[in-house]
Amino acid sequence: MKTNNPGRLLLIMLVVGWFAVLIMLPVYGIVQETVKSGLSLVVSSLNTPHARHAFLLTFWITIAAVIINTVFGIIIALVLVKQKFRGKLLIEGLLDLPFAVSPIVTGFMFIILFGPNGLIGSWFEGQGIKIIYALPGMIIATLFVTLPFVAREVMPVLREAGLEQEEAAYVLGASPWQAFWRVTLPSVKWGLIYGVTLTVARSIGEFGAVIVVSGNIINRTQTATLHIHQEFTDFNYAAAYSAALLLAILSFTLLITMQTLNRRTNES
Amino acid sequence: MTIAVRNIAKYFGSFCAVDNVSFNVEKGELVALLGPSGSGKSTILRIIAGLETPDRGEVFITGRNVTELTAQQRKVGFVFQHYALFKHMTVEKNIAFGLEIQKRPRQEIAAKVSELINLVRLQGYEKHYPSQLSGGQRQRVALARTLATEPAVLLLDEPFGALDMKVRQNLAAWLKELHDKLHITSVFVTHDQSEAIEISDKIVIINRGRVEQMGDAHDVYEHPGSKFVASFIGQVNVIDASILDNRIMIKDTRHSIDNISDIPNGNDIVLLIRPEDITLEEKSGERCLPCVIKQIHYRGSFYELDLDIGGFIIKALENKNSFKREQWKQNQQAFMHVKHYKVFETEEGHNIIREQLRQLGYIE
Numbered sequence: 001m002k003t004n005n006p007g008r009l010l011l012i013m014l015v016v017g018w019f020a021v022l023i024m025l026p027v028y029g030i031v032q033e034t035v036k037s038g039l040s041l042v043v044s045s046l047n048t049p050h051a052r053h054a055f056l057l058t059f060w061i062t063i064a065a066v067i068i069n070t071v072f073g074i075i076i077a078l079v080l081v082k083q084k085f086r087g088k089l090l091i092e093g094l095l096d097l098p099f100a101v102s103p104i105v106t107g108f109m110f111i112i113l114f115g116p117n118g119l120i121g122s123w124f125e126g127q128g129i130k131i132i133y134a135l136p137g138m139i140i141a142t143l144f145v146t147l148p149f150v151a152r153e154v155m156p157v158l159r160e161a162g163l164e165q166e167e168a169a170y171v172l173g174a175s176p177w178q179a180f181w182r183v184t185l186p187s188v189k190w191g192l193i194y195g196v197t198l199t200v201a202r203s204i205g206e207f208g209a210v211i212v213v214s215g216n217i218i219n220r221t222q223t224a225t226l227h228i229h230q231e232f233t234d235f236n237y238a239a240a241y242s243a244a245l246l247l248a249i250l251s252f253t254l255l256i257t258m259q260t261l262n263r264r265t266n267e268s
Numbered sequence: 269m270t271i272a273v274r275n276i277a278k279y280f281g282s283f284c285a286v287d288n289v290s291f292n293v294e295k296g297e298l299v300a301l302l303g304p305s306g307s308g309k310s311t312i313l314r315i316i317a318g319l320e321t322p323d324r325g326e327v328f329i330t331g332r333n334v335t336e337l338t339a340q341q342r343k344v345g346f347v348f349q350h351y352a353l354f355k356h357m358t359v360e361k362n363i364a365f366g367l368e369i370q371k372r373p374r375q376e377i378a379a380k381v382s383e384l385i386n387l388v389r390l391q392g393y394e395k396h397y398p399s400q401l402s403g404g405q406r407q408r409v410a411l412a413r414t415l416a417t418e419p420a421v422l423l424l425d426e427p428f429g430a431l432d433m434k435v436r437q438n439l440a441a442w443l444k445e446l447h448d449k450l451h452i453t454s455v456f457v458t459h460d461q462s463e464a465i466e467i468s469d470k471i472v473i474i475n476r477g478r479v480e481q482m483g484d485a486h487d488v489y490e491h492p493g494s495k496f497v498a499s500f501i502g503q504v505n506v507i508d509a510s511i512l513d514n515r516i517m518i519k520d521t522r523h524s525i526d527n528i529s530d531i532p533n534g535n536d537i538v539l540l541i542r543p544e545d546i547t548l549e550e551k552s553g554e555r556c557l558p559c560v561i562k563q564i565h566y567r568g569s570f571y572e573l574d575l576d577i578g579g580f581i582i583k584a585l586e587n588k589n590s591f592k593r594e595q596w597k598q599n600q601q602a603f604m605h606v607k608h609y610k611v612f613e614t615e616e617g618h619n620i621i622r623e624q625l626r627q628l629g630y631i632e
Contacts, residue, residue: 164352167319170339171346172366172417182365186356 027248034245037238045231045239046246050219054227055246061135061210061223062203065142069199073150074185074192080151081158098147107212110141114213133215138223141209146199153195154188161187190262197258201251269295269330269420269453271316276325278311278477285311286322287477293421293470296451298444300464303474304500309457312474313423316455318342330420345419345452349426351410353398359385359409360394366417384412387446404435411443415450424456428463440467461501465489473497495612498540505582507539509611516611521578523557529611540610546584548573548596549603556603561596575604 034042045051080092098106114121114131124131131137165187169179185192207225214221222230224247231240271293278286285308293299301309314320316327318339326335334342354362363384367377385391388408398406407427414422427443428436444467447454458464464471465485473480473488473496481493492498499506508519511533515524518539531537549556562581563574571591573584584604596602 161355164348164350165354167339168346168348168352168354168413169365171317171319171342171344172413173340173343173369174365175340178369183354187354189356 030241030245030248033237033241037241041238042242042245045236045242048239050222051227051239051243053219054222054224054243057135057138057222058204058224061139061142062200064139065146065203066196066199068139068143069146069150070192070196073147073195073199074154074188076151077154077158077188078184081155082163095148095151098145103145103206103208103210104212106144106209107141110137110144110209110213114140132213133217133221135221137213138210138221141213142203142206145206145209146202149198149202150192150195153191153198155191157188157191158184193258193261197254200254204247204251270328271421271453271455272328272331273312273316274326274328276312276315276322276327278308278315278320278322285477286315288325289474289477289479290325291472291479291482293453293455295453297469298447298454298456298467299470299472300468301455301457301472301474302461302464302500303459303480305459307474308477309459309474310425311477313346313425313455313457316421317344317346317423319346343417343419345414345417345422347407347410347414347422347424347427349429351398351403351406351430353406353409353413355398358395358397359390359401362398362409363412363416365413370417380416384416387415388412402435403431404439407431407439411446415452420453422452422454424454426457426459428460429458436463443467465501471501473500475500492610495538495540498610498612503543503583505539505541505543505580507541507577507580507582508536509539510534510536518557518578518580523577525555525557525606525609527611528609531611531613535613537611537613540612541582541606542608543572543583543585545607545609546573546575546582547605547607548575548584548586548591549605550595552603553605555607556605559602559604561598561600561602563598564593564596575602577604 037045076095080088080095101109111118111132113119114124114137116122116125116132118132121131129136131140161184165183166179169183170176174182205225206223207229210223211226211229214223214226216222216226216230218230224243228240228243228247231237231243273292274290276286276289277284287308289308289312291299301312303309311320315322316329318334318337318341322335326333328334329342329344339346354365357365360381363381364377367380372380381394385394388411390405390408390412393401393405398409401409411427424443428439431439440463443456447467456468468485470482470484471488472482475496481488481497483491488497489501492501498504509516510519511517511527511531512524514527514533516527516537516539517524525539529537548561552558557577559575559577559582561573562576565572565574569588571586571588571593573586575582575584582604
């Protein structure tokens with residue numbers, strides 16, 4: 001094959017150009033706007049109590065979503081790949097539903113279900129537990145929108161790994177629990193890390209579903225994305241851009257770290 | 269150190285994969301379970317290991333009934349066809365796995381691992397990952413990993429099936445050598461009759477989930493107990509014939525050969541002749557059939573001949589040293605002397621046998 005044909009060059013340029021327009025330019029825009037406001041303003045606008053509270057809230061919601069969805073994602077993947085049961089196809093189809101449903105619709109579904117007059121919400125209301133317009137509702141909404149990531153990333157790796165490695169562990173004397181920890185889990189490590197990364201990125205960035213169920217109460221149920229939205233609509237552009245840049249940097253660092261880790265282990 | 273399988277049966281849905289199979293493996297024996305793919309031989313091996321549960325029957329290892337035990341409790345060694353190495357672990361870690369599960373002291377594990385690395389001749393590969401090894405090396409790691417826990421019996425599922433010809437022969441010879449050294453009671457599954465003949469002490473021939481025949485290699489090769497065994501063990505020519513005037517009459521011809529069986533006149537039979545039992549002669553004699561030479565193929569250490577008798581094409585193998593190539597031409601009339609042959613009644617009809625052979629790839 002010729003290595004220097006113009007078609008190949010054109011394709012590379014197309015990809016680079018597409019990335020420039022769709023990804024690099026907007027990032028550059030935010031950086032530009034933030035820098036324009038000056039460093040001291042950036043720091044002070046990020047250091048307000050409600051900005052800090054918003055980022056902290058995003059942090060806790062992300063932690064909760066990652067832990068719960070990692071555990072359930074692995075269980076879902078194991079069951080869907082290794083077990084045979086009626087309705088498996090239906091469950092597998094439903095797994096993608098959170099991708100297909102608009103986050104705002106998701107939000108309303110949870111308000112109907114968990115709201116003070118909702119099917120489940122009214123019972124919790126009786127116990128004095130608030131779900132909607134409170135942290136539990138926001139976590140549930142985030143769980144829903146990030147549900148497929150871990151399961152979807154782990155399933156193909158699990159399928160490819162097959163049963164033989166686990167069987168080998170059993171005949172070597174391992175219990176099912178030992179086989180899971182020493183063989184199954186390490187063999188799906190990369191799928192799992194990728195799934196968790198996507199879960200984190202989506203949890204940090206989720207807006208639509210969370211704004212509906214949270215009520216967007218400053219210092220109470222306002223996450224980082226809601227905070228950016230708030231500052232933007234209040235014409236506090238410097239604060240909005242600073243927070244947006246910080247959020248973008250967080251997500252970007254996460255992805256880059258995962259990429260380098262992945263490359264390093266592939267090379268060794 | 270012995271294995272006894274008693275009347276085991278296994279169904280997958282309504283399909284009977286293993287049908288009332290019994291056999292013994294004595295201490296230190298290397299036994300081959302030989303059969304075509306889908307014959308149930310791997311399932312039998314997996315039942316012995318505890319990776320499948322039989323629907324009926326019992327498995328005894330060293331006299332103890334292990335039927336109700338899990339794979340984890342049986343302490344057998346199992347080598348998988350596709351190695352089943354732990355991909356995320358180095359060669360060293362793979363071999364150490366069973367010992368780590370047993371929580372043996374670290375020094376003991378290290379000593380055992382290096383001993384096994386030497387045994388399977390993989391010095392210098394300790395820190396390699398399975399993906400960095402060739403197929404033959406991977407299979408040796410798998411074997412070392414299995415031997416590490418010093419299992420009472422060793423089970424190998426098509427251990428060389430995924431390897432290419434040359435590596436396969438080397439590794440098979442090496443396994444035989446290893447077995448002679450360690451004397452571990454072993455069962456291996458194969459569909460390759462030459463592999464079975466070459467390295468096993470005893471062959472159990474499996475067909476359609478049943479034991480067709482058991483015996484040492486010489487036994488099953490020279491005295492096949494059924495058409496299936498005869499055709500499966502080694503290549504064989506299948507010729508339709510019938511008994512007439514107490515001679516075997518080749519179908520649609522006037523050629524005949526002595527009836528070595530006690531099948532009465534008038535019955536349809538099949539005549540089985542191994543290619544290596546045929547020698548080409550210029551003149552007719554006892555146990556000779558007239559034929560026409562169709563093709564002579566040079567195959568390195570031997571010649572493969574296509575001979576036509578009355579429309580049947582028969583394969584014959586001639587040793588390179590004794591065969592006088594220049595003496596023979598294509599389409600020449602000659603006589604084939606048949607040293608040994610077998611006769612079976614065609615109660616099932618020729619077509620069934622032919623279909624079976626076709627599936628095995630012996631005829632087209």
